[in-house]
Amino acid sequence: MTEKALRLGTRRSKLAMAQSGQVADAVSQVTGRPVELVEITTYGDVSREHLAQIGGTGVFVAALREALARGEVDFAVHSLKDLPTAQPDELVLAAVPVREDPRDVIVARDALKLTDLPRGARIGTGSPRRMAQLNAYARGHGLDIETVPIRGNVDTRIGYVTKGELDAVVLAAAGLNRIGRSDEVTDFLSVDTVLPAPGQGALAIECAADNAALIAALAELDDPFTRVAVTAERSLLAALEAGCSAPVGALADLLADGQIVKEMRLRGVVGTTDGSTMVQLSTTGPVPETHEAAMALGRELATEMLAQGAAGLMGERAH
Numbered sequence: 001m002t003e004k005a006l007r008l009g010t011r012r013s014k015l016a017m018a019q020s021g022q023v024a025d026a027v028s029q030v031t032g033r034p035v036e037l038v039e040i041t042t043y044g045d046v047s048r049e050h051l052a053q054i055g056g057t058g059v060f061v062a063a064l065r066e067a068l069a070r071g072e073v074d075f076a077v078h079s080l081k082d083l084p085t086a087q088p089d090e091l092v093l094a095a096v097p098v099r100e101d102p103r104d105v106i107v108a109r110d111a112l113k114l115t116d117l118p119r120g121a122r123i124g125t126g127s128p129r130r131m132a133q134l135n136a137y138a139r140g141h142g143l144d145i146e147t148v149p150i151r152g153n154v155d156t157r158i159g160y161v162t163k164g165e166l167d168a169v170v171l172a173a174a175g176l177n178r179i180g181r182s183d184e185v186t187d188f189l190s191v192d193t194v195l196p197a198p199g200q201g202a203l204a205i206e207c208a209a210d211n212a213a214l215i216a217a218l219a220e221l222d223d224p225f226t227r228v229a230v231t232a233e234r235s236l237l238a239a240l241e242a243g244c245s246a247p248v249g250a251l252a253d254l255l256a257d258g259q260i261v262k263e264m265r266l267r268g269v270v271g272t273t274d275g276s277t278m279v280q281l282s283t284t285g286p287v288p289e290t291h292e293a294a295m296a297l298g299r300e301l302a303t304e305m306l307a308q309g310a311a312g313l314m315g316e317r318a319h
């Protein structure tokens, strides 16, 4: 007798289908059950408005969560950076698998790197976080670039470059990796240049809080360090009271001495989209051993950033 398939709710985009397919295989392995993909269209997929204008937070996620809450699917896969920081009581993040490359990258014409771009080069990104940090970097390094607001899926965004409408676009390395297009990257941006979005490169597997059997099975796919790192990053974001379209970057990483993990560093940045004013801070300490300790680390860094004026830099929209 074959066991009943688990239903995985997913967005339809190429990226969502790729990452859901990868998670489906992993879940099938740990549960011994087949996994069936259930495609759900979200507001973020159909709206032509700029993401920052329609409010940002959660547009990609709401429809998936509704399908979960109604019991139409057993679990859902999200890009963690698209997930609002508020966790509904009836749902849990059952697993946060090992994070992929968290960096942002550039896909530019003629294999150009960021620092090779000619004067007046136009770089497309719909993300105030990327705009702010690229413009700040340009100011500090004598680069003359213009950030141009765009949105759309990966194909659309790379299309601006291949059609010659823009010199470069900014994308997440993880997304390109997952759809097998990392060979189109022309420059991997150091996280010292552009700090990624909180949770970037990580996935979240979410299911109903009362589904104890599935929660226990999915726990096998959880990576405790990725979990603690993204918890701290998202706590910082929440404490800054900023959504996923706010100009906030955050990254927690491990500082190791050889093989021995010593400490965790949490970095955060917020700035105006023109890059003229930035608040960038970091804190380093023992790797948090509990969810609450990871949350506290994010809150503490946020408090310091707010004391340096972070709140005043976040009111803006993409343009």
Ligand SMILES: NCc1[nH]cc(CCC(=O)O)c1CC(=O)O
Residues within 6 Å of the ligand: 015, 079, 080, 081, 082, 170, 171, 172, 173, 174, 175, 176, 199, 200, 201, 202, 203
């Ligand atoms: N905002 C869209 C989005 N959400 C997740 C990813 C892929 C990377 C990831 O999983 O963090 C992307 C594309 C991008 O930013 O280039």
